[in-house]
Amino acid sequence: xxxxxxxxxxxxxxxxxxxxxxxxxxxxxxxxxxxxxxxxxxxxxxxxxxxxxxxxxxxxxxxxxxxxxxxxxxxxxxxxxxxxxxxxxxxxxxxxxxxxxxxxxxxxxxxxxxxxxxxxxxxxxxxxxxxxxxxxxxxxxxxxxxxxxxxxxxxxxxxxxxxxxxxxxxxxxxxxxxxxxxxxxxxxxxxxxxxxxxxxxxxxxxxxxxxxxxxxxxxxxxxxxxxxxxxxxxxxxxxxxxxxxxxxxxxxxxxxxxxxxxxxxxxxxxxxxxxxxxxxxxxxxxxxxxxxxxxxxxxxxxxxxxxxxxxxxxxxxxxxxxxxxxxxxxxxxxxxxxxxxxxx
Amino acid sequence: xxxxxxxxxxxxxxxxxxxxxxxxxxxxxxxxxxxxxxxxxxxxxxxxxxxxxxxxxxxxxxxxxxxxxxxxxxxxxxxxxxxxxxxxxxxxxxxxxxxxxxxxxxxxxxxxxxxxxxxxxxxxxxxxxxxxxxxxxxxxxxxxxxxxxxxxxxxxxxxxxxxxxxxxxxxxxxxxxxxxxxxxxxxxxxxxxxxxxxxxxxxxxxxxxxxxxxxxxxxxxxxxxxxxxxxxxxxxxxxxxxxxxxxxxxxxxxxxxxxxxxxxxxxxxxxxxxxxxxxxxxxxxxxxxxxxxxxxxxxxxxxxxxxxxxxxxxxxxxxxxxxxxxxxxxxxxxxxxxxxxxxx
DNA sequence: CTGAAAGCGCTAACAC
DNA sequence: GTGTTAGCGCTTTCAG
Numbered sequence: 001x002x003x004x005x006x007x008x009x010x011x012x013x014x015x016x017x018x019x020x021x022x023x024x025x026x027x028x029x030x031x032x033x034x035x036x037x038x039x040x041x042x043x044x045x046x047x048x049x050x051x052x053x054x055x056x057x058x059x060x061x062x063x064x065x066x067x068x069x070x071x072x073x074x075x076x077x078x079x080x081x082x083x084x085x086x087x088x089x090x091x092x093x094x095x096x097x098x099x100x101x102x103x104x105x106x107x108x109x110x111x112x113x114x115x116x117x118x119x120x121x122x123x124x125x126x127x128x129x130x131x132x133x134x135x136x137x138x139x140x141x142x143x144x145x146x147x148x149x150x151x152x153x154x155x156x157x158x159x160x161x162x163x164x165x166x167x168x169x170x171x172x173x174x175x176x177x178x179x180x181x182x183x184x185x186x187x188x189x190x191x192x193x194x195x196x197x198x199x200x201x202x203x204x205x206x207x208x209x210x211x212x213x214x215x216x217x218x219x220x221x222x223x224x225x226x227x228x229x230x231x232x233x234x235x236x237x238x239x240x241x242x243x244x245x246x247x248x249x250x251x252x253x254x255x256x257x258x259x260x261x262x263x264x265x266x267x268x269x270x271x272x273x274x275x276x277x278x279x280x281x282x283x284x285x286x287x288x289x290x291x292x293x294x295x296x297x298x299x300x301x302x303x304x305x306x307x308x309x310x311x312x313x314x315x316x317x318x319x320x321x322x323x324x325x326x327x328x329x330x331x332x333x334x335x336x337x338x339x340x341x342x343x344x
Numbered sequence: 345x346x347x348x349x350x351x352x353x354x355x356x357x358x359x360x361x362x363x364x365x366x367x368x369x370x371x372x373x374x375x376x377x378x379x380x381x382x383x384x385x386x387x388x389x390x391x392x393x394x395x396x397x398x399x400x401x402x403x404x405x406x407x408x409x410x411x412x413x414x415x416x417x418x419x420x421x422x423x424x425x426x427x428x429x430x431x432x433x434x435x436x437x438x439x440x441x442x443x444x445x446x447x448x449x450x451x452x453x454x455x456x457x458x459x460x461x462x463x464x465x466x467x468x469x470x471x472x473x474x475x476x477x478x479x480x481x482x483x484x485x486x487x488x489x490x491x492x493x494x495x496x497x498x499x500x501x502x503x504x505x506x507x508x509x510x511x512x513x514x515x516x517x518x519x520x521x522x523x524x525x526x527x528x529x530x531x532x533x534x535x536x537x538x539x540x541x542x543x544x545x546x547x548x549x550x551x552x553x554x555x556x557x558x559x560x561x562x563x564x565x566x567x568x569x570x571x572x573x574x575x576x577x578x579x580x581x582x583x584x585x586x587x588x589x590x591x592x593x594x595x596x597x598x599x600x601x602x603x604x605x606x607x608x609x610x611x612x613x614x615x616x617x618x619x620x621x622x623x624x625x626x627x628x629x630x631x632x633x634x635x636x637x638x639x640x641x642x643x644x645x646x647x648x649x650x651x652x653x654x655x656x657x658x659x660x661x662x663x664x665x666x667x668x669x670x671x672x673x674x675x676x677x678x679x680x681x682x683x684x685x686x687x688x
Numbered sequence: 689c690t691g692a693a694a695g696c697g698c699t700a701a702c703a704c
Numbered sequence: 705g706t707g708t709t710a711g712c713g714c715t716t717t718c719a720g
Contacts (some may be wrong), residue, residue: 009470009494011697022707027699035705054493057469058405059697062712069471079432083630088426095453104466107451109439122448124398126353127413148396150353286427355713366691371715379689403713406696 010051018047030055061126069104070313071128071151073119075142076135077111084228084256085284086302087134090156093306094132101314103129116141124149130313132156137200154313156305158202158331167316169309169332171300173203176336177210180251180279180298183338185214189249189277193222195236195261197253207253207281222247226257233257237264248276249344255280255287255297262291262343277344293342300336308332354395362391374399405470413448414657415472415495417463419486420479425453428572428600429628430646431478434500437650438476445658447473460485468493474657476500481544498657500649502546502675511660513653513676515644517547520680521554524595524623524642527682529558533593533621537566539580539605541597551597551625566591570601577601581608592620593688599624599631599641606635606687621688637686644680652676 016026021040028036029044030053036044047053061067072094074081081087091107098105106128108119123131123146131146134156143166146153155168184192194211197204204225212218221243226232233252237260240247252258258280262272270276272293280288283299315321316329360370365384372380373388374397380388391397405411416438418425425431435451442449450472452463467475467490475490478500487510490497499512528536538555541548548569556562565587570576577596581604584591596602602624606616614620616637624632627643659665660673 025706037705054465054468056697057471058402061402062406063699082426082429082432085426099459099462104462105453109449115443118443121398125401127401369690381689400713407715
């Protein structure tokens with residue numbers, strides 16, 4: 001049996017020969033550039049079809065230095081990446097935007113810092129034109145690697161350092177948190193607890209800051225740290241109740257954690273929202289709409305943020321961006337919005 | 345401000361010059377081939393470090409025709425891909441195996457047949473050495489594209505066609521289903537329903553066949569088709585109960601669907617397993633262990649199957665595989681195992 | 689054991 | 705408009 005791998009793929013040379021033109025002309029037709037007379041172009045196209053010609057990307061990349069591929073790097077154990085709907089939505093937004101611009105999404109999974117070397121090599125190897133990096137923890141070295149590798153990058157979420165030419169997309173975490181807490185205050189709640197995300201991520205810190213902005217003198221025991229999982233939310237809720245059995249509201253830094261908190265509340269026989277009002281963050285419909293009761297939460301348009309990341313990167317990559325006088329690119333911070341359901 | 349993108353990356357030529365050797369020798373050192381005298385090799389390595397040299401993949405690929413990258417293509421709406429723990433586990437297995445062999449995993453997402461063209465082009469463009477394709481529906485054209493593109497492929501799950509040189513990895517769906525149903529029979533159950541997966545996938549058909557093997561004369565109304573989601577499982581359970589209010593057992597073609605069925609059963613006030621015994625399929629711990637009651641199910645080692653897919657493909661790609669007398673590669677069908685918990 | 693030289697397939701000046 | 709030509713950065717015979 002012949003090995004299909006070794007079936008030599010036709011080259012541009014072959015196409016040109018068959019169409020009776022030069023390689024250059026064939027290349028022009030294949031790349032859709034103007035200024036090839038119609039009949040010639042037609043002959044080339046036909047040859048392409050007959051031969052089933054597909055350009056060799058490696059050869060093309062070698063000269064153009066472009067891949068039309070973008071890496072998405074997630075600095076998070078695969079488990080959470082796959083489990084948390086947050087990523088799914090963001091990746092979908094990215095995927096759609098990239099696809100619309102004929103760019104291929106290349107998802108690079110990391111199971112932990114041990115994989116960073118491999119990812120760094122991949123980026124430095126010039127496989128992709130740019131990178132979208134996610135879910136940074138404060139010590140994260142991925143963006144540094146990308147920069148060293150000369151790969152333009154946009155970061156999902158505000159990075160912990162600040163730096164004039166670091167591009168990122170984030171939502172107004174602090175403002176959203178303030179709105180959440182004020183909503184609870186407006187409901188007459190006075191013992192408002194907070195379930196924070198892991199505090200090595202800026203999103204968690206910003207949401208905590210927003211909470212503190214509104215409640216400056218709050219007892220530290222009203223704050224517990226979760227890890228953006230339902231279990232973490234449940235655990236935090238438990239701690240909170242141990243210290244403050246009579247708390248009357250909880251603002252959780254994510255819907256997923258809020259769902260865990262809800263479970264604990266129910267198990268302990270506390271009614272939501274009568275005894276304890278609960279507000280989440282994210283508005284992940286598959287979670288917030290499904291909990292019992294449905295979750296009041298702070299919406300951020302996650303898919304749209306994914307799109308924006310991709311768009312920002314693509315613009316950064318565009319030759320136009322390098323021209324003097326082109327508008328400078330800057331980070332994007334999107335607005336959030338309170339969504340009132342039954343839990344608060 | 346200087347644009348980091350345009351910082352020219354050092355070439356092998358530069359490394360060679362700095363080390364005072366020829367490009368050929370530098371290449372040998374970089375690629376770890378034998379037969380370069382130690383002191384020379386050392387000088388080259390030092391030059392590499394000092395310059396921060398990383399080989400240009402495009403150039404390398406152009407001559408070696410290898411990418412050391414494997415595509416994973418999922419023919420499933422992103423939504424399910426991200427939601428269903430099944431994929432997460434399989435991808436993890438693949439990822440680990442590929443990483444161990446210094447291959448990069450490139451995940452290609454498709455939102456539907458509209459994206460197939462793009463994926464086909466990507467495969468044909470020679471970006472990857474091979475492809476792992478998942479979740480085929482009977483009309484699926486992805487494997488055909490891969491073959492046309494000359495990209496060696498291993499399929500996850502038995503494909504609907506049969507073909508001597510199509511490689512796949514699957515579990516013994518039919519046998520597993522038989523065991524599940526016999527277990528239910530052994531429990532004294534006599535009105536055993538089945539919640540099937542979408543019948544355009546072989547896994548669903550095979551599990552249904554297994555059920556029918558044991559229960560050849562079953563009433564068609566005891567079979568309902570789901571879609572591998574909890575909601576689908578719930579809907580199917582509803583239909584089943586409408587026709588057979590007194591059924592005493594259900595075999596669901598996946599744990600995820602079983603979890604939906606469990607919810608419906610509870611809502612209708614039926615006790616599990618007293619009134620209705622339930623058996624799932626997959627043994628996805630995050631689901632089966634968490635349901636109430638925990639699910640009796642048929643275990644397949646999903647992560648290991650992912651590993652096997654990767655290993656099979658890598659072997660297929662290895663130069664050794666092309667040698668005459670090399671062992672022929674063949675599809676792999678893994679055994680399943682009954683795991684008894686509380687639901688049956 | 690090391691170096692010189694010939695491409696891999698393609699694009700982009702530059703001529704014609 | 706179209707063809708000719710010179711590389712892109714690397715690996716790999718083939719001499720020495």
